[in-house]
Amino acid sequence: MGLRDEARGIFADALHEVEIGAVMRREVRCEGGWLSVRGLRYRLAEFERVVVVAIGKAALPMVEGAMSALGNVVRVEGVVVGVSLPRVADARLRYLVGSHPVPDERSGAAADAVLDLMTSCDERCLVLVLLSGGASSLVERPLSAAMTMEDAAELHRELVHSGLAIGDMNTLRKHFSAVKGGRLAVAARGVTMCTLIVSDVPPGDASVVGSGSTVADPTTVEDCWRIVREHAESLRLSxxxxRYFEAAELVETPKAGDVAFAKTDAMVLLSSDELCAAARKSAERRGFAVVVDNGCDEWGYREAAAYLLDRAEVLARENERVCVLSAGEVSVPLSGKVGVGGRNQQFVLECARLAAERGLVVTVLSAGSDGIDGNSQVAGGVADETTVKRARELGLSVEDALARFDSYELLAALGDAIVTGPTGNNLRDLRVLLVGRVPKGGTTVDDAIQRHVVTA
Structure with missing residues (x-):
C-alpha cells in the first residue's frame, strides 16, 4: 500500500472511531432504571419526564444516539435544532432548522422554542442538552428588546470578519444573547441538567461551544467594554x-455559584483530542512511529506547512516510518477573487510545493472532520513529493493554484481530493504527514520548533 493510501486509511479510520452515533450509544445508556451518561448516573424514577435539547451541526446524530439509549422507559420530549431535518423523525421531538453561519428569523424561532421548553421544566424534569458546533448561529435571540434579529445577524457577520480570537467573539455573543452565556440554564430554573458537547474549538473550555448556553460564564461586561475599545478599527459595529456594548447598564451573564448551576453538569464528549487519538491508533497499527504536534493550531497555512514538514523530516532520521499528526485549523488570508478550495487543500498544496523544493519524500493529508473544506464539496486533499511534477504533466501549476486560492481543481484532476460527504460531525481538521527514513544531520527537533515559533 502506498503512503497516499495509508494516509487516506488513517483519516478514514479516525472518522469511523469518532462516529457520533456509536459514541453516543457507548456513553449514554439506560439500564435497571438508571440513565448513565459517561460515569454520571440519574435514577429515572425521580423524574416525571426527560427533556432533550439538541443544537448544532451534529444535533441529529447526537439526538438519535440519545433517543436510542432512552428507548420507551420514560416520558421524553424535546427540541432539535440543526442544519437539516432528519430522514426519519421521532414523534416525541420537535425538529427545527436554524440558520448558519449567520442567524436569521429561523434562528430566532428556534431560540423561542428552546426557551419555551426550558421554562416549562421543574424539579421533576431531567434535562439532557446536546451541543455541537454551529449552535451559536442556529439558535439566537437578542437579550434586549431594543435589539432585532437583523442586529444579531450584523453582529455575527462582523465578528466572523473581525479577526478577533474566538474567546473575544464569544464574550460579545454571550452578553448580547438571551440563550448564551448560561442563560438556558437560568431559563430552566435550577433543574437537574446534563450537557454533552461535541467540540469544534480548541480543547479545554466547555463555555465556548455554543457560547456556553448551559454553563457559568467567566467573562464580564468589563471584558465587553475592553474588546469594543481595543478592536474599534477591526470590529466595524453599527x-x-x-452603544449597546459600551452601555454602563449592559446586563451581566450568570456566574459560578448561581443557583441555576447547582444541579448541572457539562462534559466534552468529543473534541479534536479524540480525533487525534483515533488517528494515532490507526497509524501505530500500520507500523508508524507517531508524534502528535498541535503547536501550529491557528497558524497561517504557510508557517504551519513549513513547521510540520521540518518536524517530520527530523523524526524520520531516527525511525523507518514516521507519522506526524496535527489537529486544529490553519488560517488562509484571502485577497481578491478566489477559486474553489479551502484551508486543508491550500495546506497540502503548500506542503507539496515545499517538498518538491526541498527534495523531501513525504505524503501529506489534511481534511476537515465535517467533510467540507471551504467553498468546495470535498473534505480536503492529499499530496506528496510527486504532486508538483504530476500537475505539470497535466498542464497545471501548484504555484498558480496557491496564488488563486483554487486548490480543488488541481487536486481533483490528480485524483487526490478527499471525498467523504457531510459526516454529521465537526471536530476541526486533521493533518497527517507520513515520511520514510531521511539522512542524518541537518535540522534538529529544536531547530524545527524554534524556526517557526517567531514567524507564526
Missing part, C-alpha cells in the same frame, strides 16, 4: 450595536 452605532446601535456599539
Amino acid at each position: 452605532e446601535k450595536l456599539r
Whole structure:
C-alpha cells in the first residue's frame, strides 16, 4: 500500500472511531432504571419526564444516539435544532432548522422554542442538552428588546470578519444573547441538567461551544467594554450595536455559584483530542512511529506547512516510518477573487510545493472532520513529493493554484481530493504527514520548533 493510501486509511479510520452515533450509544445508556451518561448516573424514577435539547451541526446524530439509549422507559420530549431535518423523525421531538453561519428569523424561532421548553421544566424534569458546533448561529435571540434579529445577524457577520480570537467573539455573543452565556440554564430554573458537547474549538473550555448556553460564564461586561475599545478599527459595529456594548447598564451573564448551576453538569464528549487519538491508533497499527504536534493550531497555512514538514523530516532520521499528526485549523488570508478550495487543500498544496523544493519524500493529508473544506464539496486533499511534477504533466501549476486560492481543481484532476460527504460531525481538521527514513544531520527537533515559533 502506498503512503497516499495509508494516509487516506488513517483519516478514514479516525472518522469511523469518532462516529457520533456509536459514541453516543457507548456513553449514554439506560439500564435497571438508571440513565448513565459517561460515569454520571440519574435514577429515572425521580423524574416525571426527560427533556432533550439538541443544537448544532451534529444535533441529529447526537439526538438519535440519545433517543436510542432512552428507548420507551420514560416520558421524553424535546427540541432539535440543526442544519437539516432528519430522514426519519421521532414523534416525541420537535425538529427545527436554524440558520448558519449567520442567524436569521429561523434562528430566532428556534431560540423561542428552546426557551419555551426550558421554562416549562421543574424539579421533576431531567434535562439532557446536546451541543455541537454551529449552535451559536442556529439558535439566537437578542437579550434586549431594543435589539432585532437583523442586529444579531450584523453582529455575527462582523465578528466572523473581525479577526478577533474566538474567546473575544464569544464574550460579545454571550452578553448580547438571551440563550448564551448560561442563560438556558437560568431559563430552566435550577433543574437537574446534563450537557454533552461535541467540540469544534480548541480543547479545554466547555463555555465556548455554543457560547456556553448551559454553563457559568467567566467573562464580564468589563471584558465587553475592553474588546469594543481595543478592536474599534477591526470590529466595524453599527452605532446601535456599539452603544449597546459600551452601555454602563449592559446586563451581566450568570456566574459560578448561581443557583441555576447547582444541579448541572457539562462534559466534552468529543473534541479534536479524540480525533487525534483515533488517528494515532490507526497509524501505530500500520507500523508508524507517531508524534502528535498541535503547536501550529491557528497558524497561517504557510508557517504551519513549513513547521510540520521540518518536524517530520527530523523524526524520520531516527525511525523507518514516521507519522506526524496535527489537529486544529490553519488560517488562509484571502485577497481578491478566489477559486474553489479551502484551508486543508491550500495546506497540502503548500506542503507539496515545499517538498518538491526541498527534495523531501513525504505524503501529506489534511481534511476537515465535517467533510467540507471551504467553498468546495470535498473534505480536503492529499499530496506528496510527486504532486508538483504530476500537475505539470497535466498542464497545471501548484504555484498558480496557491496564488488563486483554487486548490480543488488541481487536486481533483490528480485524483487526490478527499471525498467523504457531510459526516454529521465537526471536530476541526486533521493533518497527517507520513515520511520514510531521511539522512542524518541537518535540522534538529529544536531547530524545527524554534524556526517557526517567531514567524507564526
